[in-house]
Amino acid sequence: MRLSRILARKIKTSGYMPDLIVAIGRGGYVPGRLVSDFLLFNDLTSMKIEHYSRAADMQEEARIKFPIPVDITGKKILIIDDVTDTGETLHLAVDYLLNLKPESVRTAVLQHKICSNFTPDFYAQKVLKWRWIIYPWARYEDLAGFAEKIIQNRTLDISQIIVEFKQRYELDLKETELLKILDDLTERGELESTKQDKRKLWSLKQ
Incomplete structure (x- = not known):
C-alpha cells in the first residue's frame, strides 16, 4: 500500500496523466488497482505476460498470453507492474503497445532492481542488490514453489523443510502456514505424503 501511494504521488507530480492504465498480469494487478485509486483514476485495464512461473522459475522467454482488450489509438498509456527484474x-x-499507435507510453513499477535491463519512467523504490521479492498477493504461490525446490528428490518432514526455508531464503515460516501449502500441493498431485515413525513426510510425486 505504501509503495503504491509513493508511486502514485510521483506520477502525479510528473504531470503525466494517462488516458488509460494498463496493469501487467499477474504481478501488476494489485499495484495497478491501488495506483489508479490513489490517482482517483477510473480507466484501468490489463494484459497478461508470462515470464516467471512459481518461485523464480523463469520460462524461456516472455510472451503475451492475453493481449490488451481495447483500442488505444492516440491515447496516453501508463503501464504498471510490480517490479523490474530482467x-x-x-x-x-512497451513494444507491443507502441505497435497499437498510442500517443505515448510510460511505465511504472513499485520496485526497480538496478540490475534490470529496463529502467521504468516511475518507480517507488530502488533495489540495489538482486533478490526475489515476495509480494503479499503472490506469497502463497511463491512459497509453494520454494517448497518444491527444497524437497526435490528427497523425502522431508515439516521441521526439515522449515529449517531449509530459513537457510535458503531467510524466511521464518509457521508450521500451520506451511502445512496448508504442503497439503494443497499434495491434493494437486505435485507432492505425495507418507508416514514414518509417526512423522509425516513429503516428496515430489514421481
Whole structure:
C-alpha cells in the first residue's frame, strides 16, 4: 500500500496523466488497482505476460498470453507492474503497445532492481542488490514453489523443510502456514505424503 501511494504521488507530480492504465498480469494487478485509486483514476485495464512461473522459475522467454482488450489509438498509456527484474516483461509490453499507435507510453513499477535491463519512467523504490521479492498477493504461490525446490528428490518432514526455508531464503515460516501449502500441493498431485515413525513426510510425486 505504501509503495503504491509513493508511486502514485510521483506520477502525479510528473504531470503525466494517462488516458488509460494498463496493469501487467499477474504481478501488476494489485499495484495497478491501488495506483489508479490513489490517482482517483477510473480507466484501468490489463494484459497478461508470462515470464516467471512459481518461485523464480523463469520460462524461456516472455510472451503475451492475453493481449490488451481495447483500442488505444492516440491515447496516453501508463503501464504498471510490480517490479523490474530482467526487464523483459516491460520491454515486451512497451513494444507491443507502441505497435497499437498510442500517443505515448510510460511505465511504472513499485520496485526497480538496478540490475534490470529496463529502467521504468516511475518507480517507488530502488533495489540495489538482486533478490526475489515476495509480494503479499503472490506469497502463497511463491512459497509453494520454494517448497518444491527444497524437497526435490528427497523425502522431508515439516521441521526439515522449515529449517531449509530459513537457510535458503531467510524466511521464518509457521508450521500451520506451511502445512496448508504442503497439503494443497499434495491434493494437486505435485507432492505425495507418507508416514514414518509417526512423522509425516513429503516428496515430489514421481
